[in-house]
Amino acid sequence: MDRPDWIAVDWGTSRLRAWAMSADGRPVAQAESEQGMGGLAPDAFEPALLALVGPWLDPDRVTPVVACGMVGARQGWIEAAYRAVPCPPLGPPLTRAPARDPRIAVSIVPGLSQARPSADVMRGEETQVAGVLAAAPDWDGVVCLPGTHSKWAEVSAGEVVSFRSFMTGEMFAWLSTGSVLRHGMAGTGWDERAFDSGVSDGMSRPEWLTARLFTLRAEGLLAGLPPDAARARLSGLLIGTELAAARAWWLGRDVVIVGEGTLAGLYARALRAQGIAARQVAAEDAVLAGLTRARALAAGA
């Protein structure tokens, strides 16, 4: 393989992904590991990165590395201070990480913060939003970013105007595997109708969420609710409750969902039931387009 022009890195809490990028902006190789930020002490980041991208490096040249995500958190490699919205999703300065290996120069993309109307933060999603905008610089609308902490970001005139995070993904993971509900959720099956009814219930009188959760357990005990239906209804309840709160973000708006996997598909399905035809953008495409923009910033272009 040719040596990459630069290396794009998406470094989240639980996973590290890297792409070798050609000079014309294409990923020519990809690698990933479980060396997420969550398990690394500050001095373990450089070794974790080199273990993954070492084979791509040119011994006679400095290869730029541009990274986004939790790698820039206070507990990460080095803190990349938040930029406050409203602002473009990416902007200078990027933060230089203290790498000792002379073959790499690592820049970290800062996350975004919001003080009002509610305190909020993101790290990594700003790069995906930038990727969405890279393909359509004049686009105004709302970007929905499903995940552990799902986010809705309002974009206008090239800026993130405001955003809001929900603990939906982290709650689903705990409720389905760690809470009392886990007893009725073995296996991996899925009942689409149960998901749809969960969304519908969640959107209607969302204040009942914590009671409806217990109902799943009771239906398992009393009526033999199948695990596939219980798990899907749980997901629907959480996403439906999120949609109820986020109604102003999507009602009558142009919505882009970042992601093409199962979770993003569920958000698309739930919005479709509300008459919203959200466009889905692949997360990898969005993050690479965003990191490519950040690479231009890092190079001072």
Next chain:
Amino acid sequence: MDRPDWIAVDWGTSRLRAWAMSADGRPVAQAESEQGMGGLAPDAFEPALLALVGPWLDPDRVTPVVACGMVGARQGWIEAAYRAVPCPPLGPPLTRAPARDPRIAVSIVPGLSQARPSADVMRGEETQVAGVLAAAPDWDGVVCLPGTHSKWAEVSAGEVVSFRSFMTGEMFAWLSTGSVLRHGMAGTGWDERAFDSGVSDGMSRPEWLTARLFTLRAEGLLAGLPPDAARARLSGLLIGTELAAARAWWLGRDVVIVGEGTLAGLYARALRAQGIAARQVAAEDAVLAGLTRARALAAGA
């Protein structure tokens, strides 16, 4: 000590409590252990009980033991089939547990189930409700039972008419110690004003719960929200959201809260802010009064 007339047992998921009861209905000794139902195989229940109450037993007489709680669950000592509401909180038959030791005869109180309007179950709380009614047989009102899965039970004409459970307590435990929010909640302090503002927020637009949870994290990162305030506001948000959903249970109703500890006090405080002067009944008094009623049933009285 005199040998007890009978033994009252409250056997929950994480704890086992027993009282030696005199013939005139007073507790004359008390013992407890961490041998909750959650950690015991079916054949481990009798040894766990004997380890606790063995010293109270008369070798020449069978001592009746009456137990309520998760001990009667499917994964407990022996399943005590639910009784369906509407029904009195206690009623025959009690379930006989298979004890081999000739010195004890163990009866287990069945829990209550509800099929409509929403599936629900309780084990243990029915005994506390019976205890509340023992002191006031003609009382009509609503019993609020804070706990891991808090419950609201409507009582009329000596029967539990309906009830509803919320996952509030289990969610608080996980959110404050297991979720991303744990980072901002170290220590054990408490900020009453933050609790009150959490209740107020939770009651107003409760659909925002999962977003407001993340706001606690963001305020910790951006504004240095103190752990005492973060933990108290989390509690207030969850209880306020529960009160918003349960409004029909308490608005204009005569409410009794079972419990006198910290958690019950928080429910009382939150209701007081809504103009509801709930009466608090000590949980131990309620469960002992209820088990005394169950003892009469077990004896065929």
